[in-house]
Amino acid sequence: MPLLSAPVEVEPMGWLQRANLTRLARRYPLIFAGAGLLAVLIILALAAPFYAGDPLSxxxxDRLQPPSAKLRFGSDNLGRDVFARTMFGARISLMVGLMSAASAALGGLLIGVIAGYNRSFDNVAMRIMDGLMAIPTILLAIALISLAGSGIGIGILIIAITVPSIPSVTRLVRSVVLSVRTRPYVEAALCGGARLPKVLWRHILPSTIPPLVVQSANLCASAILTEAGLSFLGVGVPTEIPSWGNMISSSSLYLAVAPLTVFAPGICLVITVLAVNLLGDGLRDLFDPRSKVRA
Incomplete structure (x- = not known):
């Protein structure tokens, strides 16, 4: 008689393994709409050298020419191809937005986790965060750029946009840490002899990821708008580098003669911010256990 083997316990599959792509798309359409639109924009921006032309010549x-076979969006007041400059300008906006959001998320995560567990550090760090949040983002960014002197580059611009964004991430992460640190499984791990770094890594950091991802999407959209505003004011990227803010600023006087010089970068800016916001709203529905969306 064959021996009966002990029953094998099978771990339940995660939500990502259970849900197929079609069901996920029906349940969270905003994620696919935002991610798809953002992916198209990134591909167009990266492939701009192969199809857009020269944005600097x-x-x-050919000043202020209407759209034609040669100039698909017309030309600006200096005879530059608006279509080429619009496509290359997407690189600046997307790079600044993504890198600023990632930098602010990492900085805010580090400060927020430490502040949530160290009371003395919390008192100092949160007062600094409160002071930074009291200053309007655009003014703080202009002040940081002014401190950098005349050599304004993409790196300086990213830092100037990142610093005002860190306080909101810090407050979010800190609030999550304060609520999670008192839960029974965290206290049980500490009583069991687990070291604090291990508890932070295995039990507390995972709880901060869902709200942090949603917040990062919002920060990316805000960073794209801030970069455009700084470039419009003349304190962003140098004027010789194609940027949507630079294009709108330099062409605003010629709106009646050549409207596409303003509308082309403006519409692209709206579409990019819309794509990021749709992605952020979809991620919020995905991570929110109280979401009422059903397949």
Missing amino acids: MDPF
Whole structure:
């Protein structure tokens, strides 16, 4: 008679393994709409050198020309191709937005976790965060750029946008840590002899990831708008680098003559921010256990 083997316990599959792609798309359409639109924008921006043309060449004889086969969006007041500059400008906006959001998320995560567990550090750090949040983002970014002197580059611009964004992430992460640190499984791990770094890594940090991801999407959209505003004011990227804010600023006087010089970068800016916001709203529905969305 064959021996009966002990029953094997099978771990339940996670939500990502259970849900197929079609069901996930029906349940969370905003994620796929935002991610798809954002993916198209990133591909167009990366492939711009292969199809867009030269965004820097000037032709005085082609100033303020209407759209044509040669100039798909027309030309600006210096005879530059608006279509090429719009496509290359997407690189600046996307790079600044993504890197600023990632930097602010990492910085805010580090400060927030430490502040949530160290009361003396919390008192100092949160007062600094409160002071930074009291200053409007655009003014603080301009002040940081002014401190950098005349050599304004992409790196300085990213830092200037990242610093005002860190306080909101810090407060979010700190609040999550304060609520999670008193839960029974965390106290049980500490009573069982687990070291604090291990408890933070295995039990507390995972709880901060869902709200942090949603907040990062919002920060990315805000960073894209801030970069455009700084470039519009003339304190962003140098004017020779194609940027949507630079294009709108330099062409605003010629709106009646060549409207596409303003509308083309403006519409692309709206579409990019819309895509990031849709992705953020979809991620919020995905991570929110109280979401009422059903397949």
